[in-house]
Amino acid sequence: MSETPAPAAPREVFERLIAGISARAWHGLADLYAEDVVIEIPFALPAPTRIEGRDAVRAHFDNGPGADLTIQVRDVVVYETTDPEVIVAEFVYDGRVASTGREFTVPNIQVLRVxxxxxxxxRDYHHHVALADAFDRLPQAVEAFTGQGLHKP
Known part of the structure; x- marks a missing residue:
């Protein structure tokens, strides 16, 4: 009799996630999420974002800026918690936006429940100001956030 393998541990799921991001395997990433997942991005610009459900995650990855991005993940540190379902991951994105030619370095923290x-x-905490700048969207983000334009000299 063969045993059913144990489900992947939180660290392993996170490692699959960042490997998929680095490989630009956007479509397959949604399969790492539960049907009823809730993703909160509190520092998103111009306003906090909440993504609910695997289908919405798939749409986010399929219709997001991924096709325009090259990202490498580095300096990964995963912190185990007293809750066996929860990890905190700290890492850095080094990337390039093809449409703008801009390169970026973005620190990140994710709190995952698996x-x-x-x-x-x-809960995803990314440096959204740096991302907006890389996509040449910083003035629009500031205007949306403050109701005022960004004045350049």
Missing amino acids: RDGRIVAS
Whole structure:
């Protein structure tokens, strides 16, 4: 009799996530998430973002800026917590936006809850100002956030 393999641990799921991001395997990333996942991005610009459900995650990856990005993940540190479902991951994105030619370095922290080998909840803290700048969207982000334009000399 063969045993069913145990579901992937939170660290392993996170490692698959960052490997997929680095490989630009955007479409397959949604499969790492549970059907009823909730992703919160509190520092997104111009306003906090909440993504609910695997289908919305798939749409986010399929319709997001991924086709325009090259990203490498480095300096990964994963912190185990007293809750076996939760890890905190600290890492850096080094990337390039093809349409603008801009390169960026973005520090990140993610708090992931993984249950039965799938991400059921995530809080993603990225440096969204640096991302907006890399996509040449900083003036629009500032205007949306403050209601005022960014004045350049």
